[in-house]
Amino acid sequence: MLAWVILRGPVTRKEPSLMSYALLAIGVAALLLTLNARFPRRHPLLLLPSFFSGWLSTELAPHLLVAEAAGIAATVAYGGLEGWAGWTGLALGAAGTAGTIATILRARRTVVTLRECGVPLDLDPERAPRYPLTHLIVPPLCLIPRRGVQARRNVVFHEQGRLRLKLDVYLPAEANSEEKGPRPGLMQIHGGAWIIGDKREQGLPLLNHMAAQGWVGFNVNYRLSPRATWPEHLIDLKHFLKWYREHAAEYGADPEFLCVTGGSAGGHLTAMLALTANVPEFQPGFEDVDTSVQGAVPFYGVYDLVEPGPWPVPMGATALMERMVVKKPFRHEPEAYARASPANYLREDAPPFLVVHGSHDSLIPVAEARRFVERLRATSASPVIYAEMQGGQHAFDVFPSYRTARVIEGVERYLTGLHRQYVTGARPSAPPSIPDEVSDSLG
Template structure:
């Protein structure tokens, strides 16, 4: 019993330490992500389990052996670390509110008490009145060209629209598993939202992913009135690979080279909210982790062995597509992201701000890992509220333009 308790607490302490300070380096990045992501966003649940485990052990066995005492010490250390994680998560609301304030957007939810009930039910995605219409075909080709539409049963006419693009490294992922808290929240507010699939590598080669998303944009506009949406107001969001694709949609509006056979379709969007996206496909940011990603087998899977380097890579890089008429952006990234470095987001924001005539807000979340928004948590629910404030301000035309420089991108 003592040895089992000790083993559990060793594992618990390791997970907590990795959540606070992820294991560095490309080889460990995926493992560090999975362990850190779940621990960070489920820290209250893990803290409760730690306290219960320690209390039950003391009640049954006390602290008679060295293994008992080491296990209890590790439990105490884990509890302290998890508490620190929870405190950092609670700051997410103020971090997003501060980012919005810089572009003149007021966050009406700032300072409100946390909804602990939502965080306590992380995988509960239902909301009263919100309907989900599944597996609609936006283009021929099977399930990779399906979209789910979320809308409220009382959606007003000409409702604003939001398109969600899933992540998964351009090779995995599904509309069914990502962005759901934001989809449901915006639908509950009267927006028409859609989560979209797209063809995946290695079968699909760039730019097939982006071309499909642009087809989905056209489909949304064509079918907007069917669900009560406004075809003239469409915004886009996504995480990781989806964040990259969302940025590319926003920065390549109506590019005929990316709209083969539907060149006349309007693919412009009115705002973009990329979460922990990839923005550099050539290494021009000079960030070590970015260069390692570019040189990895993943990039070859996306572009194929016959891709022209650097021209094809440059064509897929948001950093190479910056434009003065880019729509308003809210860029979101966590400091503990082990899959896509936070420095990459800083470079993108700095350079987009230097070019764009529209505001570019940047929310850097202390302690957040990759994919922190996939389910409800203390952090993700506050960020969702802030994203809603940003999108509704864009809709209302009340977004300003004041910004400040981001942190040093050379980290």
């Protein structure tokens, strides 16, 4: 044996190259991203990194898959399989890309979820085509008005001293037809924890699609904390309702028909706006203005600031709410947080609701939406539809992903159905083709 070793020469083990370590890094990153997308972290130190990485890797999963495959292929081609690091990286990368593919397949169940929850998905023969494929491939295109859509920006809807609140209008490019009558209106409220956000950043895929289908959309700004103190945020939005009654016709919209939508803090404000119609406390100085809406679609909102439920502590007891938004100690003034909770304004004559939430939301637990829907259904005489997006993260609809496109199409058809019932004078109802036991369930 010794002679054989001497004749063969010294045994050498190939050391990993720089490309091998690069392949290992790609593999580790791919696996961590897919694990985080499937099991988001809610520990305070990991909450924001987990959310942002999960948000990107979930809603841009096809783009991530291409990047992962390209990175693995390139490093392998340039010698990345040398040594243990390369082969380990290849195995981890394969597991990560498999997880990304699973994320994509999970997103494609969105259509099934929408059908099961009661949102009508069947296209009318004369309707425009689906959400444009180009926006799914190049997401930033949603920042530009779609073909057939025009945008009028920075329209002032409320002035008081140095305060000037503005909105952007999205409407069909062609003139309104008198034969068809005024168009339905949609109000979009941005999120951002009541402290950040702007009309230029959120709701754009939805507003573009709604305008392409004949709606007039209004992306509305409001004062932000800490400069603003609750309920100034809501009062600003009520001022928009006053402006809408007076100016909707100038944009071809129906002053008597308006639905409202928004996500996160915008989802909270959407629910508050829909459930506090004509409450004098929230419209000081214009108490006689009708501030009702005909439908509400809150996305991943907060609905109860007092009862902890799915939260470790009540949302109202967090530093964000106590120091920056409501600015009152929760322990001593819980009634202030009760007045800021949509769950405390449930009523029989509430407008129809379509509540949307992601099952993997790491910022606002999905149980928050489930308990709100259950309570609202027990009180409201109007239909309450709940769509839970399997695998969906918080703010999933900011990007025009496959999931976003299907949800937007479902929202448009749901709201268009409400408008048709309004035009015909029919009472709002859930789609008749959906069995009661399905439309009444939480799933």
